[in-house]
Amino acid sequence: MKRIALLGATGSIGASTIEVVCSYPEEFKIVSFSFYRNLEKGKQLIKRLLPQFVAVATEKEALALSKEFPNVQFGFGLSGLVTAATMSEVTMVLTAVSGSIGLVPTLEAIKAHKEIALANKETLVMGGDLVMQAAKEHKVRILPVDSEHSAIFQCLQGNPRENVSELLITASGGSFRDYSRAELKNVGVKEALCHPNWSMGKKITIDSATMMNKGLEVIEAHWLFQMEYDKIKVILHKESLIHSMIVFKDGAYLAQLGASDMREPIQYALTYPKRVEIKQATPFDLTTIEALHFEKMSFERFPLLKVAFEAGRAGGTLPSVMNAANEVAVEAFLNQKIRYLSIEKYVQEAMMKHQNHPIPSLETLLEVDRQTRVMVNEWIKKGLFE
């Protein structure tokens, strides 16, 4: 039986993971999980999943919950996440928290020899070098959950890496894919949150619209598959049915396609290397698909993708600056403090101001993340780009 720590149980990936886990109770058990702001949902999950340990946001909440659920242990903050991920009963950690908070618990879980099912792409964007080194050193497998990386991982099975010349990542184009740059000037939060194909958390949905999600995914693919940036390409594919492809040196393409349903890549990560019947999935019928469209990506229309390639190529602390600035700017947009097009301005400004550290320690990465947040929040307060 796989005994799972689910970091971010109250989110979108968390919910899909719980469905997969509960469809195979004899194979999987969630022994620990975390939640953050969603106390009501968190409590429902405690009653449903009967975990041994739960990580919450604050000490006050942890104390109150210990009284309400005396058979469950509680932790809080970052140390709570680390305990949930490293406790001896856990064999696999599924990282479904949103944002840079995922890095430390993932690294600690690797050091504690837990298998990782990685949804939290920000972990590799910030600390790809450290995380992949730690995984190698501790002989820990990192299984992709992100749909594009799961697709590439599935295509790579049984194919020697030296035969692969390119990774081709598909992008839906997000909620504003048919808008010109001029039409983006006055777009609002509600419309930005309408992803055409996927139902996801708010932050990643905005990242899909700005194409930052694809930028983060390019960096994630670089680290997961040890592929040079020149050999990672992004292509627009508005149906989100081909989840990504690999190109072989002899010119053959191999694609993975299926419904836009995260339960599939999650289940693959949980059961890997086995494939088992999926019990809950969106029906997928090729005969109902009229056409699959592909379009060249435009860096002019989606400047944040170009910015992410630059950050990835530069390496060091620059991807962490990009990520932190983006997290702060997206949050501010969601709270209607800045305009949609200002997200990219804050990210670019933070990166321009940064002096890169080429080979950072974990402490340096975390400090850069913290400082960038403070700086961008101050800029937003002053209305730098409004």
Ligand SMILES: NC(=O)C1=CN([C@@H]2O[C@H](COP(=O)(O)OP(=O)(O)OC[C@H]3O[C@@H](n4cnc5c(N)ncnc54)[C@H](OP(=O)(O)O)[C@@H]3O)[C@@H](O)[C@H]2O)C=CC1
């Ligand atoms: N959704 C999807 O289909 C996909 C998501 N991903 C990646 O997976 C991750 C999760 O995405 P998604 O499920 O959509 O996000 P959601 O916003 O739906 O969920 C995020 C989860 O993280 C928790 N959380 C948020 N901030 C913190 C924090 N500071 N400390 C501890 N916990 C926190 C939330 O708790 P609470 O709700 O209680 O506040 C929630 O459980 C992201 O990194 C995303 O990029 C990758 C591929 C697809």
Ligand SMILES: CC(=O)[C@@H](O)[C@H](O)COP(=O)(O)O
């Ligand atoms: C489901 C998933 O993996 C998301 O990251 C998805 O890819 C978002 O879609 P786009 O970024 O292609 O709009």
Ligand SMILES: [Mn+2]
């Ligand atoms: Mn994805």
